[in-house]
Amino acid sequence: MNKNSNLGIQLPEQSEINEYIKEYLRHSNFVNTLECFEAEIKSKQVSTKMLNKFNQVKKNDEDLPRIYLLLKNDTLKTKREINLEKEQKQFNKKYQQILQAGRQIFSVSINLLQLLHSLKQTATNENLSETLENYKIQLGKYHKVIINEGKPEGNELITESVMHDHKTKLFKHYHDKNVDGMIEVLLSLRVNALQIAPELRKNLVYELIRNDVFNIEATDKFDFVVHLLDINNQSLRHAITSLISVISSTLRGVEYLTYNGNMIIIEKIIKILKDQENGSVTQRFCLAILQKSSIKDTVIPTYVQFEMIQWIISLIQKSVNTKIHVFCLDFASATLANVVHTPYTLQYLEKNPRFAFQIMEQLLKFIREQIQVSVLMHILICLSYMSKDNFSHQMEECRFVDRISEFVEYYSVINTGENEAAEIDKKTVLDLCAHMFHPKDTSLDNSEQLELNELKTEDRIREYENEQGELIFECFQDEVS
DSSP states (O other): OEEETTTTEEEOOHHHHHHHHHHHHHHTTOHHHHHHHHHHHHOHHHHHHHHHHHHTOOSSGGGSOHHHHHHTTTTSOOHHHHHHHHHHHHHHHHHHHHHHHHHHHHHHHHHHHHHHHHTTTOTTOTTHHHHHHHHHHHHHHHHHHHHTTTOOSOSOOOOHHHHHHHHHHHHHHHHTTOHHHHHHHHHHHHHHHHHSOGGGHHHHHHHHHHTTTTOHHHHTOOHHHHHHHHSOOHHHHHHHHHHHHHHTTSHHHHHHHTGGGOOHHHHHHHHHHHHSOTTOHHHHHHHHHHHHHTTSGGGHHHHHHTTHHHHHHHHHHHHHHSOOOHHHHHHHHHHHHHHHHSHHHHHHHHHOHHHHHHHHHHHHHHTTSOOOHHHHHHHHHHHHHHOSGGGHHHHHHHTHHHHHHHHHHHHHTOOOTTOHHHHHHHHHHHHHHHHHHSBOOOTTOOOOOOOBOOOOOSSOOOTTBOTTSOBOOOOOTTOOO
16 A cells, blocks of 8 residues: 555555456456456556546545545454454364364273273173263263354353262272272263363362362361372373362362362372373373462472472473473473472572572573473573572572573574564563563662562462463373373
8 A cells, every 4th residue: 555645544556446446347247348448557648647647636535536435544454354353263262172172082982992892801891881871971071062163061060969979979989999980980070170161160170179079178188089199000190180180270279189288189299290201191280280289388398398399400401302291391390480489499499509509500501492482481480589689699600690691692683584473482581581680770779789670479370371361171182091
């Protein structure tokens, strides 16, 4: 579009108008008129007259042909275009829900096939009919999500009777030492959690707590859930950790899992985490639980005492040369940021200056490695928490300020090409550095001490919520028991 300064309005190109007219003539089958029009356009004399006419247009809109007025400023978004954009976002959200449901159908179907194969020779098994019915219910729920174009089956939570029935069956299978039965019930509860509308997920977590699904509050003990976690069965661990992850998605859920300040579940989860192969599905659920729980200060001493700081740093170090699942790195580094943020950890590091130096040195090395952007940002946040006077000796020994400056200089010249997402990530990282590490204005301060801006810490990092504050329940494509 050319902007005509004499008019003060945006006018379409003359050639563009011509194309619109020709398109209309073709559509209306005005063949003779079209031929005449095209011939006149090609005529130098006529083209010159048209151009002169165009340049003599007056400021007043009334002097413009209506077609110019109709097409002026056509680059502005219309109400219809805005609505279309909103619809597109809704379609994208539906697509993600359908994709998630499809993945679960695949997972449940594989489990069903495996079960049928194992029971092929024992068709008289008393529990076979009930087990198959459970699979049928699970598949049916996901099928409804798909045929309803991503909309959940309904806006109702699990009914009281269904919740009670699940809990009764779970404890019956527990007392009967029926591991397969316990797995079925735990997975069924999680299936219900996954298919519920996002805006109702918090209420679902509250219902699980209210019904005391693990019998923690009723007995004032953790025997049931601890015993399940201790059973050396990979499918059961997958089922129990995935449900614990759902419950830990709210602060109230974390308080339920650490009832009366008892950290036994957290301790068990850390132990299982370290025993898992890096990147495994169960390890991902363990990291999800620990990241969600890290928003509560009272769990942090357990993380520190069980050497989670060292373990996470080691995991990031391994990822430099070995492929580690992106979820593990993202949630592990977010957990580290939350742990380092707390007064308990900062005091612990003050009392252990050599350990503090080792952490600071390793984190400063990480920011120059080829690591994913989310991990890089979490590491920078960790460093911002340690950029305090209490660690001035370590900062000097590590050349903290110089190395941060060198990183900003290095990162600011990274070529992202035409990759828009990479350019956005780059800007986000540099903005984060500018906010956290830019020296404060000390012009009115007589002290020569250089202070660094602190990241505002009203909210801890919550990797399990979307932009609307709705809970995200993890679901992985390779989640097949």
